[in-house]
Amino acid sequence: MDEFFYQIQKTDLSKFLNNIIQKNELYAPIKTDAIRFEKIESPEKIYLDTNADFPLKEFFFRDREKLFSFDKNKIKVEIEKPSKTRVFFGVRRCDLNAVKHQDFIFMEKHKDPYYSAQREDAILIGYHCKTAPSKYCFCGSMDLGDHYDLMFWEDESHYFVHVGTKKGENLINSSKELFSKTNIKLNEEHKKIDFTNRLKKKDISKLQDNPDWKKGVDKCISCAACTTLCPTCYCHEIKDEVTLSDLQKGERLREWSSCQLKSFTKVAGNHVFRENREERFKHRIYHQLQYFKERYNIEMCVGCGRCITHCPTEIDFVEIINEMKEK
Amino acid sequence: MxxxxxxxxxxxxxxxxxxxxxxxxxxxxxxxxxxxxxxxxxxxxxxxxxxxxxxxxxxxxxxxxxxxxxxxxxxxxxxxxxxxxxxxxxxxxxxYGKGYPMDNLKGNNIIFIGGGCGVAPLKGAIEYVERKRKEFGDVILFIGYRSPGDILFSHKQKIWDDNFKVHLSVDTIPSKTCYSGNVGFITQTIEKEKITNENTVVFICGPPIMMEKSIKILKSKGFNNKQIFISAERLMYCAFGLCCHCMIQGKLTCLDGPVFRYDEVINFKTD
Structure with a gap:
């Protein structure tokens, strides 16, 4: 795609978003009791002061997905697809990269039709952070790329907009009168976000037995908020649910699960492999920072910091790792 | 939608x-x-x-x-x-999964060590050897069950006795049980038996404590980690590497296992 930015006046943003609403469903961060992406009818409510508490994960890798319905041994596979194109506005760089990693695991590595049906037509419009929106952000330490249809950078009186895909370009073309081409090129400087280079030690392969893990483990209450709010965690379980009026009929469901819970490794006969909290706590961090990379050569964690911001006991695993002394 | x-x-x-x-x-x-x-x-x-x-x-x-x-x-x-x-x-x-590397083991001796329902996956490999008996050297079976009532696959006993050297033992005999076979942990039998590591691979499947003990004995008899294959049990949902429940230190039991060569998993600890 073209390296040159477009620009749009700030006062024209709502016109652009209203144009989108005409033909599509628009989702953007809204602040109520929490900040989350919701379908909106008018752009006024959009909240961009800080990142959303909930990532986009639930829209594509849904927390409860029907794999098929059954009637005794007869199986019917019906895959739901959104009837209108969904456009997501205001997605941060970390969350866009999280979508990239989920696209990789669900669409490239596996051909998951349930994820694809939700994801395929969706359009992602980014909103680039200038500085860390939370003191726990560490995206600057992670290996992030460009994964968006359009990306917005806020400036004094206007936004600079970069086109990432054909889909993004089409959106601009459908509101052509609002955008003008600039002669400024996208470069690495634009992608830098201040105060996010927090994780100093990314190779944790030799730290498995470090006693400092205890600092985090001792405060962990195994609530699973970290994995639930993580934009990249994709572990799930499968279960059957029957219709109460006819027990032969029902559905097989895929639901999010959490490695922080004992049940995650419980086998028949009630043996639990990761019985103690330390093993479970470390498993999450190692899957994010090491195991996924060993297997796929991609860092799974995107450094959004939600697992720390929303941890009820604020376990800052980044700080814990930084302070670890290697033998 | x-x-x-x-x-x-x-x-x-x-x-x-x-x-x-x-x-x-x-x-x-x-x-x-x-x-x-x-x-x-x-x-x-x-x-x-x-x-x-x-x-x-x-x-x-x-x-x-x-x-x-x-x-x-x-x-x-x-x-x-x-x-x-x-x-x-x-x-x-x-x-699903990676099984025993039978094709690479032609000409070798094989020792099977199975405990309880861990004998089930081994039985598939034993039947493979039955079918292609000439392709393998000496075959020894060490099979242990809790009690005579727990003995599995008794209908195979004759075929196995005819083709292999079989050691079958039960841990205990409940009172009023008629049983004339060996009694004691199967690991004790392994310890007593003269076995050599020369051109020999070992397949182990059974309760963790039995596997651990067997490996210790095998190592004292000169076996190295590359000669030993174990079968891991983990909770699994998808079986094709997506749900991640079966992950052991980054390895996926459903794709990389359930059969692992022992040197690949020696550092697994309790994970």
């Missing part, structure tokens, strides 16, 4: 008929399935009963005509499977 009907994807099982059901012991039974599918000994399949759920079960046979699974009643799915009979249908998908 609109709905599109699709026919197939990785999660979708298909129906298979039960050709035969055989009770092996009070809590363990074998289902012979009308399923002709290429597989390696040590691989597993996903078996499900709609409404109850799905469970990974290792293949316990080696045949081109059918596929057998031997199951212990320990959970919802396995209890429901127990209630099925000849002619009934269940849902399956697979086979």
């Amino acid at each position: 609109t709905k599109t009907i699709k026919t197939n994807n990785e999660y979708i099982p298909f129906p298979i008929k039960i050709l035969k059901k055989k009770n092996e012991s009070a809590d363990t039974f074998t289902l012979r399935l009308d399923w002709q599918v290429d597989h390696d000994p040590g691989q597993f399949i996903q078996v499900s009963i709609p409404g109850i759920g799905e469970a990974p079960i290792s293949i316990s046979s080696y045949s081109k005509k059918y596929l057998e699974i031997s199951i212990r009643k320990v959970g919802n799915v396995t209890n429901a499977l127990f209630n099925l009979k000849k002619g009934d249908t269940l849902l399956v998908r697979g086979p």
